[in-house]
Amino acid sequence: MTPPETQGQGNAAEAPARPPAVSLCVMAKRADYLKAASARRQGTGGFLLQARDRADGTVEARVGFTASKKIGNAVLRNRAKRRLRALAREILAPEARPGWDYVLVARPEATVSRPYADLCADLKQALATVHRGRS
Numbered sequence: 001m002t003p004p005e006t007q008g009q010g011n012a013a014e015a016p017a018r019p020p021a022v023s024l025c026v027m028a029k030r031a032d033y034l035k036a037a038s039a040r041r042q043g044t045g046g047f048l049l050q051a052r053d054r055a056d057g058t059v060e061a062r063v064g065f066t067a068s069k070k071i072g073n074a075v076l077r078n079r080a081k082r083r084l085r086a087l088a089r090e091i092l093a094p095e096a097r098p099g100w101d102y103v104l105v106a107r108p109e110a111t112v113s114r115p116y117a118d119l120c121a122d123l124k125q126a127l128a129t130v131h132r133g134r135s
Contacts, residue, residue, distance in 0.1 A: 044122035
């Protein structure tokens with residue numbers, strides 16, 4: 001049996017550095033994915049970013065994730081989507097613009113094997129490119 005913790009033991013949870021600028025919702029309808037696919041695209045070494053401005057005046061940003069069978073078996077597809085979701089929480093949430101849809105498409109081999117720090121840098125660069133010249 002484990003003794004109860006005394007004062008001063010254990011790790012203190014850290015608060016997030018800054019709260020997200022907008023709330024992220026996950027896209028659920030195929031039509032939304034198709035609209036994002038026909039909008040702006042920015043390829044990176046680890047994934048493809050598709051983005052579009054819905055122009056509907058809402059304050060939420062929506063995000064979607066895609067990993068086709070080209071990625072590999074179910075284990076690799078799930079791993080790729082987990083990594084993309086982590087990117088969205090860490091990088092996309094603070095940087096996303098209200099009223100935009102973002103779709104992160106996994107790339108074979110790269111999304112699963114590329115170092116996470118490189119994926120973070122890829123997403124920051126892709127967002128800057130997609131939003132360039134836009135208010």
